[in-house]
Amino acid sequence: MDIDTGIRRRLAEGVYDHLDGPSLCETVTAHLQEMCPDKHLRLLWVDQPQSLDPADEDEGRAAFLELLRTENQGIRRVEQLDGNIGLIDVRRIAYADEGADAIGAAMQLVAHSSALILDLRECRGGAPEGAAMWCSYFFRDDQVHLNDIYDRITGATRQFWTTAHLPAPRYTDRSVYALTSSITFSGGEDVAYTLQAHGRAVLVGETTRGGAHPTARHPITEHILVTVPTARTINSVTGTNWEGNGVVPDIHVPADQALDTALKAALEHLAA
Template sequence: MPTNEKIIDDALGRIAAGYVFPERTAEIEGSLRRRLAEGAYDGLDGPTLCRTVTEHLQEVCPDKHLRLLWSDEPLPPARADDEGRAAFLALLRTENQGVRRVEQVDGNIGLIDIRRIADAGEGAAVIGAAMQVVAHTSALVLDLRACRGGAPEGAAMWCSYFFHDDQVHLNDIHDRTTGTTRQFWTAAHLPGPRYTDRPVYALTSATTFSGGEDVAYTLQAHGRAVVVGETTRGGAHPTARHPITAHVLVTVPTARTVSAVTGTNWEGVGVAPDIAVPADRAVDAALEAARAELLRRS
């Protein structure tokens, strides 16, 4: 059984090798090693160690994707990138590509409940089918309150439906490990009808995270959606997951997202709503706003 010191050593090695802001790694390492020398981690069981180290990591570097995590179930061996992607795609298949519910409510308003942001390849048909159901509604609500992440390519596909063509630059992702920058633009071809020139509302909560935040932030920044609900959790960095022991893994942000509109992202601050209400009131608030807007346009 690895000692707590060995777990921290291995985690720091992964952070030093991959963290998206290499200039921060010396400060991170110095902080954890100082606490290690002071005995802050002596005798801590696995779950407590992970919670404590995560708190200390985020004190020195408030990046919500930078974490030490405990798993009660044994973790699978470290996977190659293609194996990790295969596991992610398999999970999405069991969850209907992240689309939990699609419906039409009174006032000819569509509502799509999105729990994960699917891969743009395998998820395209389900996303297109959801958009087909709401194609003739007068306004649309995207419920992202329980959405905790997913694929950047899928976020770009969801956003593409709300613009006329493929000429909108959404954001860029700068990757430290490859030294590359990937641009994300609206898609030229979509498997469902575009939803343009009609009001769109994105619902958020304090647990909306990562890919869910990407959709809300991008549509808000481009003036294409009104965000309703709570400020989101604030995680904008694509992240690698590295098993350290059979039950401990470290998550290391390796890239950063930059909006083509704002020049920044939602890391650490979250997506601030345009209409601030408790998450459990967001549906009603969005429907009220949608009906008022449709009345104004009539």
């Protein structure tokens, strides 16, 4: 059954008749993803009325930039754990230009750690350029082809390589552990999948949500947006991505046990 037929059938059956706005978006999203298992295809409810004019890409970027500024460019905390193990908790993936200083500051603070834990358990996404910058710290130079993004509308393919110049030392000769959960999504998955595919990190935790396709947002009403996938990520190692399947960790444990498990693994590796 195609999407149009499926949604119209449920509409005719009255499935959506008595749902309020947020419940309608949640229910329709579930039905959309039953017929097209793409986690980026969904309806979103927004409390504040919005313009029905076509979405302005610059306005969308500006809004996300402002959100990132209030959230320390997505970096929740940096910490030194027992055994000189560094920890960086990342909740959003910032743009590479505005986020470079904050990302560099975090990496500077862990520059002399013996191993690093990158906590992506609550990372819900962000910018592919920022994902490439995060990954760049874990490779020796700018000669690593990370992934591509193919744009369906234009037919163009954009390549992402490691960054040549970084504002903090690279972290290339020590172990890296990335923590994941069923919440980890989109840009957070990008970092986890890329580091795993290139053999640069051990993933610990749960399989992620599985959203690999960049999207565009379109207003339907003053309170409802539809997000539509318009592109596809292609990893340079695997030739595919994590869409629908999620990123599968190397060490499967419940998300709330991932940090302790990774810390134990790091300390045992150092002791050996």
